[in-house]
Amino acid sequence: MSIPNEIIKSLVRPDGVHKMVYTDPEIFELEMKRIYGKAWIYVGHESQVKKAGDYHTSRLGNQDVVMVRASDGQIQVVYNRCPHKGAKVVADGDGSIGKFFRCPYHGWTFKHDGTHLSAPLKNGLQNTCFDPKLPDFSMRKLPRVSAYRGFVFASQSTEGPDLVSFLSGAASSIDNLCDRSPIGEVEVSGGVFRVVQRSNWKVFYENLHDTMHAPVTHESSVVSARSTAEQLGSLPFELLIMEGNGEPYEFWEKLELRAYENGHGYMEGIFDPAAAERDPVSNEHFVALSQAYGADRAREILGMNRHNTVIYGSGSPHTVFQQFRVIRPISVNRTLVEIQLFKLKEAPASVFERAMTYANVINSPSSNVMPDDVEVYARCQEGNLTDGGDWISMHRYMGTDLAVEDGMVSFNGTSELPMRNQFAAWKRFMLDDDAERDIA
Incomplete structure (x- = not known):
């Protein structure tokens, strides 16, 4: 299957995109090849495979993979497929394979790096082309695996930039998340939420930096939070984080939106x-960081105030509340969102408890906030299947974006700069290089 470059180019304008990018199954399949088959994609965190033999299953686009801690302590990522009959070697989730992979179908075994180890009754394979040294008889490794401060990414392509270059300015958000620990380390903890959304994967990325939607989409939860606070005579943390979506447009207009290469941004x-030295939990955190780094550095770390960071193709780290919303495409109109919660090692227990509260109130399937988003994402998917129009508008503050050393910054916090940046990256990924050379 191939879609000509001319078609790909025609789907993205400077001020909008054609609705086919959300609804066309052939485009979705091409995205799995040209975006998820090329880019660095988040697989998981090293803390999910602490001991030799521990594994964590994941997906890169439409490919099932396994991250495993090898006996030498290194992280390996292999496709979840036995080369004999093609069976998935381990079930989805987390666990331990012990000293080797063992296929549940016929008992073929493989080393932690996927290399063929043994097959039962090898006499039956003599005088055939079977050779355990050939790659065809091993679990296939992904071409490139790299970790950044414990966050493991993999690429299905042998070509392209290294991980740090690919992440560009978005890496600073991972740095800040880790630096919030007094020893600079985090670990996945507290369980994982999983939500299947009835919408295309790109809608979630756009919404992460869509400041115009908050007071409209989340009106019901804002009204509920304010009503409850009035009855209580106070605004506890659980209500504060719900009520925050109800700020007037003037508030959102003052926020900074930053766009980096490859579709990333924050x-x-x-x-x-400034509350870092006022409320009890933040003050306790500030004291712990001050003891580790000094007061000035502690203020710098806690003062990096980012709500949502986008690592395009992988998901969204949230540094303040210690989570990573991992975004996995399932089909053209189905997306799995996995919310991983991180513990800041050696930080006060109250900091993690607050992060768990935020995750439950804002991001859980039963929260009063996430269902608002899930509903409008589905409505976008359904609306774009009608004949009511063909183009998606991304006009807000177009032409006012400011170029800075490492990317672009918005002139106004309600700009649709992030969406335009994401689709500029989408188009670069989607254009077939060989076809482009033929055209030239």
Whole structure:
């Protein structure tokens, strides 16, 4: 299957995109090859495979993979497929394979790096082309695997930039998440939420930096939070984080939106970082970081106030509340979102408890906030299947974006700069290089 470059180019304008990018199954399949088959994609965190033999299953686009801790302590990522009959070697989830992979179908075994180890009754394979030294008889490794401060990424392509170059400015959000630990390390903890959304994967990325939707889409939860606070005579944390979506447009207009290469970027935080030395939990955190780094560095770390960071193709780290929303495409109109929660090693227990509260109130399937988003994502998917129009508008503050050393920054916090940047990257990924050379 191939879609000509001319068609790909025609789907993306400077100020909008054609609805086919969300609804066409052939485009989705091409995305799995040209975006998820090329880019660095988040697989999981090293803390999910602490001991030799521990594994964590994941997906890169439409490919099932396994991240495993090898006996030498290194992280390996292999496709979840036995070369004999093609069976998935391990079930989805987390566990331990012990000293080797063992296929549940016929008992073929493989080393932690996927290399063929043994097959039962090898006499029956003599005088055939079977050769355990050939790659065809091993679990296939992904061409490139790299970790950044414990966050493991893999690429299905042998070509392209290294991981740090690919992440560009988005790497600073991972740095800040880790630096919030007094020893600079984090680990996945507290369980994982999983939500299947009835929408295309790209809609979630756009919404992460869509400041115009908050007071409209989340009106019901904002009204509920304010009503409850009025009855209580106070605004506890659980209500504060719900009520934050109800700020007037003037508030959102002042926020900074930053766009980096490859579709990455961040949205400035919506909660006051000066509270780092006021409320009890933040103050306790500040004291712990001050003891580790000094007060000035502690203020710098806690003062980096980012609400949502986008690592295009992987998901969204949230540094303040210690989570990573991992975005996995399933089909053209189905997307799996996995919310991983991180513990800051040696930080006060209250900091992790607050992060768990945020995850449950804002990101759980039963929260009062996430269902608002899930509903409008589905409505976008359904609406784009009608004949009501062909183009998606991304006009807000177009032409006002400011170039900076490492990317672009918005003139106004309600700009659709992030969406335009994401689709500029989408088009670069999707254009077939060989076809482009033929055209030239």
